[in-house]
Amino acid sequence: MKRILSPWLIALCVTLLAMLARYLMIQPPEVAHQCDQGGGPWWCAVRSGVIMTYAWYGLGYASALLGMVALWRPRALWGACALAVGGAALVLYCYEPGALAIGIGALVLARSQHDRATRGVRLV
Numbered sequence: 001m002k003r004i005l006s007p008w009l010i011a012l013c014v015t016l017l018a019m020l021a022r023y024l025m026i027q028p029p030e031v032a033h034q035c036d037q038g039g040g041p042w043w044c045a046v047r048s049g050v051i052m053t054y055a056w057y058g059l060g061y062a063s064a065l066l067g068m069v070a071l072w073r074p075r076a077l078w079g080a081c082a083l084a085v086g087g088a089a090l091v092l093y094c095y096e097p098g099a100l101a102i103g104i105g106a107l108v109l110a111r112s113q114h115d116r117a118t119r120g121v122r123l124v
Contacts, residue, residue: 004113007080011105015087021050022091053092059085060094063101070108076116079109 025031025047035044053059063086070078086101 004117007076007083007109011080011084011087014084015091018088018091026051050092054089054094057094059089059092060097063089063094064097067097067101067104070104074108074112076109076112079105079107079112081105083109 025043031047034040035047063082066078066082066085070082082101083105086098086103086105089095089098090102091098
């Protein structure tokens, strides 16, 4: 059971981390004002890096690429990666490729887990 749930839980945790980054580091105006000056706290560099990943559409490209790889090589690992990065992309403003990667990743992951569970079982 742990082997089945772990990819789904990892994808959920990555999406939750992206939500925390969005709602605690990016959107609050008081946080943005602290980072406006050049000499802000150390975490302003982390905030700028997160902003650059979606400002340059990096998460969108990464999730689209992982979705294509998951279609090309339908393995549980690629499905889980597409699902996780797609969730982060969806939360961090790259909606279209993120949603597509979530759909592809979830289907590939579910299919590969089903195939692994039914390996050797003959259906009439």
